[in-house]
Structures are given as structure tokens and as C-alpha cells.
Amino acid sequence: MTNEIVYDATVGRPLLDDAKMSMRGVNVFYADKQAIHSVDLDIGKNQVIALIGPSGCGKSTFLRSLNRMNDTIDICRVEGHLMLEGQDIYDPKLDVVPLRARVGMVFQKPNPFPKSIYDNVAYGPRIHGLASRRIDLDEIVESSLQKAGLWNEVKDRLHAPGTGLSGGQQQRLCIARTIAVSPEVILMDEPCSALDPIATAKVEELIAELSQNITIAIVTHSMQQAARVSERTAYFHMGHLVEVNDTEKVFTNPEHPLTEAYITGRFG
Amino acid sequence: MTNEIVYDATVGRPLLDDAKMSMRGVNVFYADKQAIHSVDLDIGKNQVIALIGPSGCGKSTFLRSLNRMNDTIDICRVEGHLMLEGQDIYDPKLDVVPLRARVGMVFQKPNPFPKSIYDNVAYGPRIHGLASRRIDLDEIVESSLQKAGLWNEVKDRLHAPGTGLSGGQQQRLCIARTIAVSPEVILMDEPCSALDPIATAKVEELIAELSQNITIAIVTHSMQQAARVSERTAYFHMGHLVEVNDTEKVFTNPEHPLTEAYITGRFG
Amino acid sequence: MKTIDLVNKNLAKRYRKEKLFRAYGLASIGFGLLCLVLLFSDIIGKGYKAFVQTNIQIEVNFDAGYLGITDTTNTEQMFAANFEGLVKKSLREMFLIKKRSDKRLAYSLVSTDSGYQLHDLLVANPAWLGTTKKVWLLADDDLDTYYKSVDNLNGAFTGRMQEQQLVWIKNLLDNDALQLQFNMNFFNLGDSTEPELAGIRAALMGSLFTLMVTMVLSFPVGVAAAIYLEEYAPRNRFTDIIEVNINNLAAVPSIIFGLLGAAIFLGFFGMHRSLPLVGGLVLTLMTLPTIIITSRAAIKAVPPSIREAAMSIGASKMQVVLHHVLPLAMPGMLTGAIIGLAQALGETAPLLLIGMVAFIVDIPSGVTDPATALPVQIYLWSDRPERSFAELTSAAIMVLLGVLIVMNALAVLLRKKLERRW
Amino acid sequence: MDKLHLDQHISKQFNADLEELKTQMLEMGGVVEQQIIDAVKAIETADGALADKVLRVENDVDNREMKLDEHCTLILARRQPAASDLRMVLAVAKTNRDLERMGDEAHKIAKMAIALNEQGGAPGGYTELRHIGSGVQKMVNMALDAFARYDVEAALQVVQEDKNIDREYESAMREMMTYMMEDPRSIKRVMNVIWALRSLERIGDHARNVAEHIIYLVKGLDVRHVSVSEVEKQLNGS
Amino acid sequence: MDKLHLDQHISKQFNADLEELKTQMLEMGGVVEQQIIDAVKAIETADGALADKVLRVENDVDNREMKLDEHCTLILARRQPAASDLRMVLAVAKTNRDLERMGDEAHKIAKMAIALNEQGGAPGGYTELRHIGSGVQKMVNMALDAFARYDVEAALQVVQEDKNIDREYESAMREMMTYMMEDPRSIKRVMNVIWALRSLERIGDHARNVAEHIIYLVKGLDVRHVSVSEVEKQLNGS
Amino acid sequence: MSIPTLLALLVAAIAMAFVAGRNRSQAVSSATGRGQRGLNSLPFYYGMLTALWCGTPALLLLLGWLVFDDTVVRLIIIDGFPEAQRQLPEETINLLMSTVENIASGSYPDGQQEAYLQHAAEQLQALRNISRQLLALVLFCTTMIGTTIGWMKISPQYRARVKVETAFKWVLMACSMIAILTTVGIILSVIFESIHFFKQIPITEFLFGTHWSPQVAIREDQVGSSGAFGAVPLFVGTLLISFIAMSVAIPVGLMSAIYLSEYAGPTFRTWVKPALEILAGIPTVVYGFFAVVTVAPFIKDSFAPMLGLDASSESALAAGLVMGVMIIPFVSSLSDDVINAVPQSLRDGSLGLGATRSETIKLVVFPAALPGIVGGVLLAVSRAIGETMIVVMAAGLSANLTINPMESVTTVTVQIVTLLVGDQEFDSAKTLSAFALGLMLFIVTLALNFYALYVVRKYSEQYE
Numbered sequence A, B: 001m002t003n004e005i006v007y008d009a010t011v012g013r014p015l016l017d018d019a020k021m022s023m024r025g026v027n028v029f030y031a032d033k034q035a036i037h038s039v040d041l042d043i044g045k046n047q048v049i050a051l052i053g054p055s056g057c058g059k060s061t062f063l064r065s066l067n068r069m070n071d072t073i074d075i076c077r078v079e080g081h082l083m084l085e086g087q088d089i090y091d092p093k094l095d096v097v098p099l100r101a102r103v104g105m106v107f108q109k110p111n112p113f114p115k116s117i118y119d120n121v122a123y124g125p126r127i128h129g130l131a132s133r134r135i136d137l138d139e140i141v142e143s144s145l146q147k148a149g150l151w152n153e154v155k156d157r158l159h160a161p162g163t164g165l166s167g168g169q170q171q172r173l174c175i176a177r178t179i180a181v182s183p184e185v186i187l188m189d190e191p192c193s194a195l196d197p198i199a200t201a202k203v204e205e206l207i208a209e210l211s212q213n214i215t216i217a218i219v220t221h222s223m224q225q226a227a228r229v230s231e232r233t234a235y236f237h238m239g240h241l242v243e244v245n246d247t248e249k250v251f252t253n254p255e256h257p258l259t260e261a262y263i264t265g266r267f268g
Numbered sequence C: 001m002k003t004i005d006l007v008n009k010n011l012a013k014r015y016r017k018e019k020l021f022r023a024y025g026l027a028s029i030g031f032g033l034l035c036l037v038l039l040f041s042d043i044i045g046k047g048y049k050a051f052v053q054t055n056i057q058i059e060v061n062f063d064a065g066y067l068g069i070t071d072t073t074n075t076e077q078m079f080a081a082n083f084e085g086l087v088k089k090s091l092r093e094m095f096l097i098k099k100r101s102d103k104r105l106a107y108s109l110v111s112t113d114s115g116y117q118l119h120d121l122l123v124a125n126p127a128w129l130g131t132t133k134k135v136w137l138l139a140d141d142d143l144d145t146y147y148k149s150v151d152n153l154n155g156a157f158t159g160r161m162q163e164q165q166l167v168w169i170k171n172l173l174d175n176d177a178l179q180l181q182f183n184m185n186f187f188n189l190g191d192s193t194e195p196e197l198a199g200i201r202a203a204l205m206g207s208l209f210t211l212m213v214t215m216v217l218s219f220p221v222g223v224a225a226a227i228y229l230e231e232y233a234p235r236n237r238f239t240d241i242i243e244v245n246i247n248n249l250a251a252v253p254s255i256i257f258g259l260l261g262a263a264i265f266l267g268f269f270g271m272h273r274s275l276p277l278v279g280g281l282v283l284t285l286m287t288l289p290t291i292i293i294t295s296r297a298a299i300k301a302v303p304p305s306i307r308e309a310a311m312s313i314g315a316s317k318m319q320v321v322l323h324h325v326l327p328l329a330m331p332g333m334l335t336g337a338i339i340g341l342a343q344a345l346g347e348t349a350p351l352l353l354i355g356m357v358a359f360i361v362d363i364p365s366g367v368t369d370p371a372t373a374l375p376v377q378i379y380l381w382s383d384r385p386e387r388s389f390a391e392l393t394s395a396a397i398m399v400l401l402g403v404l405i406v407m408n409a410l411a412v413l414l415r416k417k418l419e420r421r422w
Numbered sequence D, E: 001m002d003k004l005h006l007d008q009h010i011s012k013q014f015n016a017d018l019e020e021l022k023t024q025m026l027e028m029g030g031v032v033e034q035q036i037i038d039a040v041k042a043i044e045t046a047d048g049a050l051a052d053k054v055l056r057v058e059n060d061v062d063n064r065e066m067k068l069d070e071h072c073t074l075i076l077a078r079r080q081p082a083a084s085d086l087r088m089v090l091a092v093a094k095t096n097r098d099l100e101r102m103g104d105e106a107h108k109i110a111k112m113a114i115a116l117n118e119q120g121g122a123p124g125g126y127t128e129l130r131h132i133g134s135g136v137q138k139m140v141n142m143a144l145d146a147f148a149r150y151d152v153e154a155a156l157q158v159v160q161e162d163k164n165i166d167r168e169y170e171s172a173m174r175e176m177m178t179y180m181m182e183d184p185r186s187i188k189r190v191m192n193v194i195w196a197l198r199s200l201e202r203i204g205d206h207a208r209n210v211a212e213h214i215i216y217l218v219k220g221l222d223v224r225h226v227s228v229s230e231v232e233k234q235l236n237g238s
Numbered sequence F: 001m002s003i004p005t006l007l008a009l010l011v012a013a014i015a016m017a018f019v020a021g022r023n024r025s026q027a028v029s030s031a032t033g034r035g036q037r038g039l040n041s042l043p044f045y046y047g048m049l050t051a052l053w054c055g056t057p058a059l060l061l062l063l064g065w066l067v068f069d070d071t072v073v074r075l076i077i078i079d080g081f082p083e084a085q086r087q088l089p090e091e092t093i094n095l096l097m098s099t100v101e102n103i104a105s106g107s108y109p110d111g112q113q114e115a116y117l118q119h120a121a122e123q124l125q126a127l128r129n130i131s132r133q134l135l136a137l138v139l140f141c142t143t144m145i146g147t148t149i150g151w152m153k154i155s156p157q158y159r160a161r162v163k164v165e166t167a168f169k170w171v172l173m174a175c176s177m178i179a180i181l182t183t184v185g186i187i188l189s190v191i192f193e194s195i196h197f198f199k200q201i202p203i204t205e206f207l208f209g210t211h212w213s214p215q216v217a218i219r220e221d222q223v224g225s226s227g228a229f230g231a232v233p234l235f236v237g238t239l240l241i242s243f244i245a246m247s248v249a250i251p252v253g254l255m256s257a258i259y260l261s262e263y264a265g266p267t268f269r270t271w272v273k274p275a276l277e278i279l280a281g282i283p284t285v286v287y288g289f290f291a292v293v294t295v296a297p298f299i300k301d302s303f304a305p306m307l308g309l310d311a312s313s314e315s316a317l318a319a320g321l322v323m324g325v326m327i328i329p330f331v332s333s334l335s336d337d338v339i340n341a342v343p344q345s346l347r348d349g350s351l352g353l354g355a356t357r358s359e360t361i362k363l364v365v366f367p368a369a370l371p372g373i374v375g376g377v378l379l380a381v382s383r384a385i386g387e388t389m390i391v392v393m394a395a396g397l398s399a400n401l402t403i404n405p406m407e408s409v410t411t412v413t414v415q416i417v418t419l420l421v422g423d424q425e426f427d428s429a430k431t432l433s434a435f436a437l438g439l440m441l442f443i444v445t446l447a448l449n450f451y452a453l454y455v456v457r458k459y460s461e462q463y464e
Ligand SMILES: Nc1ncnc2c1ncn2[C@@H]1O[C@H](COP(=O)(O)OP(=O)(O)OP(=O)(O)O)[C@@H](O)[C@H]1O
Pocket: A030, A035, A053, A054, A055, A056, A057, A058, A059, A060, A061, A062, A073, A075, A221
């Protein structure tokens, strides 16, 4: 069934009017191997978009090209136009450091620095020189932790090590750390796959709240999670973006047979 | 809400008439810390029982005490009566080697030996001296791989390394390896948590088939998985067995409020 | 037959094999430990006596006239005075010697250094001039050897003592004029052909300077190289070569580095032989791979997730390295460095080839003074025929091992202290 | 165990979703209830305008039904509810359909009111209409109230009430027959009253259905096609 | 894209579950269809025994409804279906209720048949009964068939057919009125025919509902409360 | 000014440049009105960049100066020598120069040397003083100019961080080049001298000759008398001793590692493992001493007679045994690493099937670890072959071609040491033969290491 189907055009509604990030004709290669094939996609401002698809379909690769984390992989090459509010992020003249401050990232495994909770959150503001006085820094730390819904749990032990928190708390700490530099976009690569269901629920909750003024792109292996947290869902298949639609649509009545097959567990 | 609720007695139907394994008053300690509190539970013959519960509630600990894999942890101590077909498996006179041949185990991360596929499956029969002639061994290997639904995928490369298979195939290989010594019970500790959805579906499929003549106890973090694969579900909470019931009942109308809270994602 | 019956049938045989296998393992460890104990007890047994020395008590008349000294503060007079003659005279008087042949025997009971000892005593006690004092003088090594073994051997052992000397010694013993005293010379002096005057100070200082050079050069360079290779270098043919190269260098026999030093530093650059500087350079080249490798391992042990975390909030490469990687890897790097240096400290072969195997009496005072090193000193002494030198060698080994143990303990402590497992 | 904690999920979004679902349903229930009241009143008072209003509301109810159904589907697709949450969604979905049917029947009653208005009233049956109408309306109100409070007792009462309504319907029906036989010219008009009565009876049935859904929701018991006494036994047993 | 591949899940168990669900539903459909045929035949031929048979089957249908509903709930709880699977389960759950209602109406028809048998037949209306009866029966058959084959075209036909049935029902109803007015003594018996007709009309409605569920299942479109032409437009549009 | 003083001043200048740069960037940024956010980089980087501008040219200059300083001065001095002296051969001039040096440093009493030498010595002193002063001046200018350039470049848009990072990267890269240079150095030094050697002695004779006696040379200018250079006895001796060592080390090391990692309890492990590792930390010279004074006599006096054999006092056995003991921890800790790298999950898998511990070890852990263990053993072999001090002290010098462990043999490393210790002429075949031996040793150990590391690396990738 899968074989006869063409997927070189994306069905659904990949393009938007109020896009925060716009990708056009994105190809990503690992050495000679093409991992992403001409993807066109807009990410709406202050929306949550979920990227789903079978293992190895290129979700992470695509996500990581959005803040040039792919730069760290020597053999990785990105083609096409990737724009953040109209600015090409692969412009050779562009400095990745401020880009990454604007487009933050949260990873699969919680990765707090082996420092105190305070220093974890304060790190970003420090390196970017966002707070000149200690009191400003304190404020940034507090508000970031507040936004990450962690303040009440940690306010009495800001100087305890961040690695001493539970997995779910660590992940929220990582989110707080990312928020601290006031990013406009946050990329999340399977942020809950190392967490138990309860911690997962809390992080999902957080995502919903953050999306009020941050654009979020989340890669997830759990279709249910995509269904729960996102407003739009993009389905990738072997490096192709097969379908993008409102999440409701994708989970009740997807347009593309491949999406349907994936959503309903019909691959083999 | 959680605090007021007592859970020192198990609601539901922990005991059965046709039990393969019967546990009575099981306590497990790690040094001074009690990880399992007086659990009474029967595991029905050729049934799939799922053990669910929040992280750290003692699922793995309980499971591993069923074939004395806990013996490998020095500080671990098991109390109570654990019977396999009426025989106390913690009887000091009992030998763990044949016990483990009868009660096999499959682990979270697929762990094929770095040998050929054939040797992986033949390992158990060889150490136990189950096949005197090569041809018998071949037969055991083939039938085990058949039962694990892997034969068609690997029959042309039986002498390729087992580690070269995909994650899902590796896990099925591990299951085949376990089946090869004709165990009566198989314990599975989150067997799919390292697999992608498709591989997971295949392993679940396999579990359903095996349960026709093998008793299976499976620990899982995914309530959905428990719902899909098991006939009975046991819910653990902080080392206590809170509820055991038919899976249908647990997932549509659990008796204990804690079970309900866990199933519906209401912990916090 | 049911599976389980088959299993039970073979069980006894399997358990027998299990026991046997375990016994092999235990025996191996036993053997290793036995060797260790043997080695240590052997060295200590041989060497502990070197820390004391036999002294002889002699009655000396500091006759101002004989010595020609009027003012003990006058260095020229003191220098010119014949203290050696005084020692001999005192010996003759003490043993009431007439025969010429006996004189030589008597003289050889005390160290050749005795004249200087008297000189120093007089400098320290000017009031002694003109008086007769009983003073303790260093015994000769032959007497030393004899005296140290006299208890054990009940007189059967004579060493290189002559009949006549044995009589005198008996006499001395009766007068309590023989005594063991702490061997200061061993720690204060440089090499000497006379065992009782040989010390490890020069070698120790030589080792210290060599090690300093090694440390100053190898640690920063090694860490920098490790950072480059782990964090910056692109994965290509060239860095692969560097990597393979370093791993190979770490396993290249140390003597090859000696050859390198001999050919390049001595032959090509024309540096002087026997310098701690050259030794340090050679040992640097030798330890560098080790330090790079341990540093790389320490860097590798920093989880990549930390780097990603820092990078994803906009830390630059250098910030990632300096703020995160380096602090986390530092304990490992330091431990690696100390262990590398400990290795360098025990190294002998390359130093032989660059001439740090000289006979050094003077204590070196800098990296450009000719020097030897402690292990080389051990090697040199182990070749000397005198029995006392065997003792000294063992003692030097004890010192060397002591230093090494301290260094390794330091490494362990450091790791424990710095390694904050958050 | 009797309490449902539908507002205690870790996911506030889920809480909100479920809350919203219930509110939507109760709102729709309110609209339908009003429809029923209006329709009965219209037929009693021969108020054509009121009947017209009932007709007009019909569309709104249909839309609400479709929206609520979609919402249920979405929750099923997005949240994969289990246990009480699942029962909640299913109960709402089923109640939804019952409410819509009630609306339909109210619509029919209103139509009959208009017809009666035009034809000039029936010889009788208004008392019965009023009586059964108020009974049914009470049932509907009680059922919705029970749903709002997850009140199994109240739901049981609704179930019992339905039996009374059925009895009264039977006797009213006999009465109507008599009217028709007595005065064949009134057949057409009496038929309208009959249809209205019939609709009221159906509304009562649907209210009973809603009550059954509540019991399912709260207790997890399926009490359809089960006699009232049997239901009570089951409830006490559980 | 038009095909549903409900038998292509990786999980064979899931395939089997869905297949079983469908089979159960179609079986129940078959039972109900037979009920309808029998009931209509019983009323036509005044066959009391046949009517009795229909009454007896009622219990079976109720049980089937409850079991099918439970099965749907279980699939929702155990499998968390999405997309077409979810639509399938929901469509089955809804169709289930429609089928049960059809069974109820058949039951009612059978009761009327018994009453008519006892009272000695109505003055007329049998032609209409037969006619509408066969039409409705055809609709039900077609709807079930369409479900079995996921055939949207056929479902659309069912929807259209319902309009015809409604028209015929109206005219039959008028005819019945005439009969009653002509011969008031026959009122009781004609009323029985009327109730039977009315039931048939409801069965037709339910068949239409089933057809709508099929369209929802296959196309993901909710076409309830939408006119036939509108439905066709939507289908072609999608 | 002395070099240390200069260095100290330079450091101070760099620090000042840093502060100046940082302050200026802050001033510039507050002028933009956007505070620190108006700057491209943090002030720290502007400071660093200014410091780099200040320090780098100065340091390079200093280095160059120190390297060429002496050469230049020397040329000037020699230029001042009378014509006759300037024509003298190179060596003589060197001799003269050192005399001048000595006079200058006051080692010779005044007036005892020829006038031109006296003069040259004075000139030397003067030149050196001038050189130092000039250096100080030039350095001062360079730092000032550099600082100014750096300072001028500071503007809010200036991408200081990027520049600093580039500089940082270059420094790191330079450091990593040293490893390559070392290898190149080794290869060059060994190969050049070896080529010289092979010009005198045919390579075939060296590789296949069975007689080794480089000491026979009586007079260096005597043609063809530079002894016999057939290295086969050396190779055989090396292999014999290594073989003895490995037959002790492999079984003992491996079994210890297995016992420690698979059977031993945590307490046993914490005490015994470091104890065994002490063996690895003991300098080889100590082992050598132990071999000579304890083991060799024991073998000669007790062990060999017990077997009815006759042992040389410098038997291969003594050296081999002691070397084996030395290598035990090497083998055991490498094997331990490798065995520990075998994931616990494999053991669980095997135990879960009902295997006993030893079965698990023999059938799962050991085969899984085998490639790594082989790699480790090869590294140990390479180490045995290259081991020097034990054999220098405990093995003999006589190049016997034998495989009798009771006899005395010599090894490649022993010969290298004996040939090179003491003053040597770099062009005699005797000295050069040491380099040829070194070349052999290097090639063999390199090949072993190369292969072993390859195996180990491949193995470790398996469980990543
Ligand atoms: N560093 C890399 N070098 C080479 N190929 C890579 C690299 N990273 C990913 N790939 C390849 O690119 C493709 C896409 O990988 P990617 O990690 O983006 O998939 P994914 O959808 O995120 O999968 P998963 O769900 O398993 O995380 C895969 O075929 C993978 O093998």
C-alpha cells in the first residue's frame, strides 16, 4: 500500500499568513545522504506545531536545522531558505550565537548544567549580558522559574544543584533556562520521552502555557502527545513532509493515506 | 486527595483459582528501605498480567523477585512466600539455575549477545544441554524464531550478528532466546520502552501470541500498552499493590481512587 | 524428557566447573599480591638499614700547634690545617699502633671524609681548640656493613674486615665506641664513590627540576591539544592521523624518546648533555600523549548534552569550552596529569640516552645545571660492587616509591575533592 | 469512589476541556428544556408565536448537537481518556443524542400546537397534556440537574418517574380514543393531541436514557433494558 | 484515500477487534432486519405466531446492543483509536443505537400486529403498510450493506430513499385519517395501523441515520441535519 | 633588563591593555544608549582582543629575538676576529668562541689571553647589554602600538568575540600539532641515523646476521673492523623475554580482572584492585633491581638446581618473570576496563536464561570482550618488547642466539642503552647501530600498537 503512494508534495496547509518561521525548499544532507527533501513549511506565531513521523524520518534533523544546531555536525549540510521573521538564518554573515538566543532548544534528555539551579537559569542572561546588576539577574531567574512552573518547588533551594532535581523538574529547569534569554521560538526534541507520565503531563501543561507568547515546535514519538499539545501537526515520512494540518484534522481525519496509516498504527 | 486514602489492602481480585505463580505477603527490602510491602498476588496460567504504577513504585523490584534476578543485588532481601506451581522459589534448597530456565526474563533494553542470531537463540539450550545433536538444536532455534515472529526476517542470515538487527528485531530476538529454553513464565520489564511505535506494536503482537501457552508478567510505563496487551492489570503505588482487576475493568471503571487517578492522569 | 529434567540432569557438573573457575581467579589475584608483598618486603628488608650509619668514637686532641690554628674564625688557617693528619694521629694513638701495615688498616676504619668532619666540628665549637674531646666520626662503609650485620651473624661474618681490625672493633664495641646514627648524608649529599658519603640530594633535585619542566610544558599543552582535538577539530583524515598518532605515541617505548632526545636535542640543537631542561623536554614529549589521552577521556566524559544545552541558549564555542567542558573535565585532567608525571618521575631509560647518567656530586640549582635523576641514581648505584651501595639503592628506591605513592595519593585525593558529582 | 474528580488532572487543559464539554452539554440541555416548556405551553395556550419560537430554536439545537459531538470526538482523539474520563465523554455523547431527540420531539409538539391553533382546538386532552407535559419537563430538569451534580439518586428518581409518565400516557391515550370515537369530526384535532402526547412520552423516555447515562458515568454500570428494581439492586450491590 | 484499511494494523489483535466489532454490528443488523421483515409480514398476514417471534427476539437485540456498546468502550479504552479507527468505533456505537431503536420499532409493529390480530383487522392501510414496509426494509438492508462495504454512494441512496418514505408516510397517514373518519368504530384498529406506519417511518429515519454514520466513517463528514442536496455537494467537494 | 623582568613587564602591559579595552567598550556602549545590549560582544571580549593585540606581536618578537640574538652577536664577534682566525675551521672557531664566553663570564683571570680575545670578550659584554636594552625598547613600542590598534578597533559593531575565538582556536591547534611533530621528530631522528648506519652495514646483514658484537671495534678509523652487526640474536632474545613475561602476565592478569569484576564483592574490590595497580606504578628500575638482586640469584642458586639445570646469573627467565609481574596490572586493568564495558544487560540476559556465573563469563562476557582483550594483550606485548630497564639490569649483554630461558640473552633495548650511554661519536657504526635498533623497535611497536588500538577502538564502538 505504501509503495504506490507519492509524497513529494505536501498535502494540507503548510503555509500560513502569520508565520514566525518560514521554510522553503529545505533540503538537508548528511554527507551524500539526503535526510530532508524539499520541505516547505510555515510555523505560526505563538503556535505549537508538532512534528511526527516514524523513527529516522528526519524530524530531529529538520528541527535542529531551525536554530542551526546542525552546524555542530560536520557532515551536515542545509539547503534552502529558512527564515526567522523574514531573515535568512543560514545567511553566511549571520552570527549563530544571537540566533540561538532567539531560537532556543530543549532536548530529549534533561540536561541541566552541573551547577546550582540559580546558575543554570542565570547562565544565558550572563553570557548574553542581559542583566547588568545582580538584582536584575535575580528577577530574570525568578520570572523564568515562575513561567516554567518550577518556582514554588525550588524557591527554597535555588543554590542546590540542578542535577539533584527529579527528571521532570530537571526538564522544566531546562525550559526555564531557555526562557531566561527570552527566546521567540523554542524547539523541543522529544522533551518528554525520558519522563514518566506524570512529569510528562506537567511539561505538556507548561508547553500550553508558554505557547501564549512563544512559538513552539515539538518533535514527539508519541502521537498522543502531539494530539494533546499541538495546534498544528506536521507528518514526516522518509525525509518528506507529507502532511501539515490542524491537529484536530490530522487525528480525526487525516488527508494523506500515509498519515492515516501512521496515526492508526498501520505500518509494517 | 491521595493522602487520606489507605492502600494497605488490595482491592479487586488478586487471587485466582488457576494460578501459575502465587505470591503471599511479599516484602522486598533494599538494605533497610522497604520497596515492596506485603503483596498478595496470583498470576494466572497462560495469562498476561500487566504491572503498572508511577516511577519508583516497585514494579521492577517485584518483577525481578519472581525469578530471583534480585539475587544479583547484594543489598536486596525478599520475604514472604513466592510459589511457582506450589513450589517456594525462595526455598534455600532450590537452585536458581533451573528456576530461571523456567521463569525467563526480557529486559528494557534489547540485549542480544554479540554473537550470531543463531548462537543467541541456541545459547540457552546449549548451556542447559537441551539438545544433544546439532539437528535438534537447529530445530529449537528455528521454532523459537518462528514463535517470536522473526524467522522470516532472519532465516537467510542466521549467522549474521544479532546486534546488527534493528531495535525491535533485537527485542524479538531476545524473546526468541528466552523461548528457546521453553520457559513456563516470561517476565518482561518495560520491553518496549526503547522501541519506536511500530516495533512496539510488533512486540505487543508477539506477547498476545505467546500468551497462548506461556504465562507473562509485563511491567510497563505506558498505560495504553497495559490496556492493549494484558488480561489483568495490577496497579502498584509506593510499594503497595493497590488494585488488581481485569484490564477492562481497570481501564473503564477502576475500583480504587488511586488507580483511577493514575489511569486518568490525575497525580500531582 | 521435559526441559526441566534435562536442566537438572546437568546441574552438578556445571556447578563443579563454576567452583574451579572461581578458584583460578582467586589464585591469580593471590599471585599478584604475593609478588607485591615479596617485592616490597625485599626492598624494605634490604634498604631500611641505609637510613642509619655506623659512627666511631675517637678521642681527638685539637692541638692548636699541630693544626697551626690560632683563630678558628680565620678560614684560611682552618682551610690549611691538617685535620686529616689529626684523625690519623688520633687513630694511631687510640689503637697504639706501631706497625706500618697496621696504620693503613686503622685509617681505613673511618670514612675518608673524617678530616672535614673534624674541621666542621671545630668550626661549630671554637672552644674545643686545644682541648681533648671524644668525637663521633663516620665509619667506613666496610665497617658499617660489618657492624650492621654483626648481630645477625654472630661474628661468623667478617665482610672485608681483617683479623687485626676485628680485634680493634671488639675493643671499640666493649667501650661502646661504635654506634648507629641517623644517616643525614643520605639526604644531604650528592653522589660519591664512598657509600657512607653518597646521598640522593642531587638526584632528587635533578628529578625535581626535570619534573618541573615537564609539568610546566606538558600540562597546558596537553590540555590545549586535547581541547582542540575533542571540541574543535573537524573529523577528517588529518585529525584522524593526529588521533592515531597520539595513541601510538603513548604506547611507544620510552627508550625511543631517549633516542629522539639524543638525536634532536643533543645532536641537532646542540644542547648540553645531562641537563634537567633536556630531560624535562624529553619527558614532556613522552608524557604529552598520556596527558592528551587522559584529558580527552575527561573531556569525552562530559556529556554532550551539556554542550548542546549551552549551545542552544547561545553560548559560543569558547564559552562552552571554558564555562562547561573545562571545569567538568578538570578533575580528570589533573589526575591524568599527576599520574603522567608520576610515570615520568619513575622513568629511567630515556634519561640514560641523553646523558643524565653522570656522576653528579654537586646539588643542581637550576634546570641548566648538569644533574641526574633519582631513578638513574638507583640504576647507577645498583651497579656498584660495594655491599653498602645495595643498601643505599634499596633506600633510594624506598624514597622514590614514597614520592610516587604520595603523588598517586594526591591524584586520588584531588579527584575525590574536585569531583563534585552534582 | 463516588466522586468524580474531573477537574483534578495534571493537565489543566484536559480539565478545561472536560469542563467545557459538560458546560456545552448542560447549556444545550437548558435550551432543549426551554423548548419543551415552550412547546407544551404553546399547545396548552394555543400560542402560535411561542410555537414558532420553538421551531426556530430547532436549528440551534442541531448545531449544538453537532458541535458537542465533534468535541467528544476530539477529546477521544486528543486525550485518549480512560476510566471515568472515558465514561464522561461517552455519557455526554449519548446524552447529546438524547437531548437532540428531545428537541426534535419538542419541535413536533410545537408543530402540533400550530396545527391545533389553526384547526381550532381539540375537544379535550389538554389536561392530560398539561399534566404529562409538566411531569416530563420535571424529569428533564431533574435529569440535567442530576448530570450536573453526578447524582445517582436523582437519576434513579428520573428512571422511576418515567414509569409514572408511561402509565399516565397509556390512560391519556385511552381517553383520546374515546374522544375520537365520540366525535369523529374531531379526529384530526385529537390526532394532533395524540402526537403531542406521544412526543411527550418519548421525551420522558429520553430523559430516562439520560438518567441511565448518568448512572453509567458515575457507577460504570450499564442499566439500559433493565427494570428499575433490578437497577436499584445493582446499584446497591456495587 | 477512499478506502479504509481497517485490517492493516500492525497489531493483528487490533485488526481482529475491529473486524469483530463490525461483524457484531452487522449481525445485530441482520437480526433487526429480520425483525422488521417479520413484523411487517406479521401485520400484513395477521400472523400472531410470527409477531410473537419478533417479540421474543427483542431481548436478544437489547443484549447485543449492550455488548456492542461495551465492545466500543473497550476499544476506546484499550486501543485509543484515532482517525479512521476512531470514526469506525464511533460510527459503530451510533449505528448500534439506531439498530436498537429499529428493533424497538419492529417490536412495536409486532405488538400492533398482535392487537390487530385480536381486534380483527383494520378496514385498510395494509397496502400502505406493505408498501412502506418493503421500502423501509430495503433501506435498512441497503444501509447495512453500505456499511459492510463502506459504500458512500449506497449510503447516499439510503438518505434519498428516506425522503420518498416520508412522502409516502404522509399520504398513508391522510388515508388513515379518512378511514377513521369514515368509520369511527374502526378507530382503534386503524390507530394500530397508524402506530405501525409511524414505526416504519421511524425505522426509515434510523436507516437514514445509519447512512449518515457511514458517510461520517468513510469521509469524516458530519452530514446530520443537512439536506440531501447539501450532503451531495459536500461529498463532491471533499 | 633580565628576561624574567621583561616577561613580568609584558604581562603587566597585557593586563593593562585588557582593562583599557574593556573599559573603552563599556564607554562606547553606553554612548549608544542601549547599554550593554548595544555591544556586539561582552566587554570581556573587547578586553581580550586588545590584550591579544598587545601581547601577541610582543611575544613573537621576544621569542625571535631570543633565538637569533646569540647568532647575530656571534657573527659580529667573529667578524671582529683577525683575518687569520676567521679562516680557521669551524670547530676551532667554536672553541675560540667558548673561550671568549669564558673570559666574558670571568672564568679566566684577566690578562692571560690574547688581546683580540680580550677585546672580543668586552665586545660581547657590550653587545649583550645593547641587545637587552634594544629589546626592551622594541618590546615597549610593540605593545604600545598593538594596544593602540586594538583600542582603536573597538566599536559597538566590532565582532570582538568572533576574533578572540579564532585566536583561541589557533593556539589550541598549534598545541595539538606538537604530537605530530614528535612523531616526525622520532621518525626523522631514527631514520636519518639509520640511513647512515645502513650505508656502512648492509641492511640484510643487520636483519639476518646471527652474530652481534659491536664492541670489537678497536680503533675507529680501522676499516671493516667495526664488529658484527647481525641483530637476530637480539631479536630472539627480546622475543624470548617477552614470551616469558606474557606467559606470566596474560593468565594471571586476565583471571584477576575476571575475578575482580565478576566475583569480588565491593569491599574486596576496593582494596585489592588498587593494591594490584601499585604493581603498575612501580618504576621499572625498581623491578630491574629486584630482578638482579633477588630473582636472578634465586633462579641460579635454588630454582635451576632444583630442576637439575644450570642457569646463568643473568638468565632470561629472571628478567622475563619480573617483567611479567610488572605487566600483570597492565593486562588486568585493560581487561578490567574491557570487561566492565560489557553491558550489565548482557549478563542479566544470560543469568536470566539460567546460566551460572562462570558460564556467563566464559560464553558471553569473555567473547564479547575478546577483541578488546586481544587489543590490550597486544599493547602489553608491545610494552614488553620496548621495556628497557629490567632487561638492562637483569638480562645480560652477551648476544647468545638461544631460546633456553636459563641462559643469558640480550635484547634490542639493552643494546641501545649500552651503545648510547657515555660519550659517543655520532658517526661511528657502533653508535649508529643503536639508531637502527631503535628503528626496528619503533616499527615493531608501532605496528603492534596500531593494530591493537584499531582493535580496541572497533571494540569500544560496539557498545556505544
Ligand atoms: N549525525 C548523522 N550522521 C549521519 N546521518 C544521520 C545523522 N543524524 C541523523 N542521520 C540520518 O538522518 C536521518 C534522519 O534522522 P533524524 O535523527 O532526523 O530522524 P528522527 O526522525 O529524529 O528519528 P528519531 O525519531 O529516531 O529521533 C536518518 O536516516 C539518520 O540515519
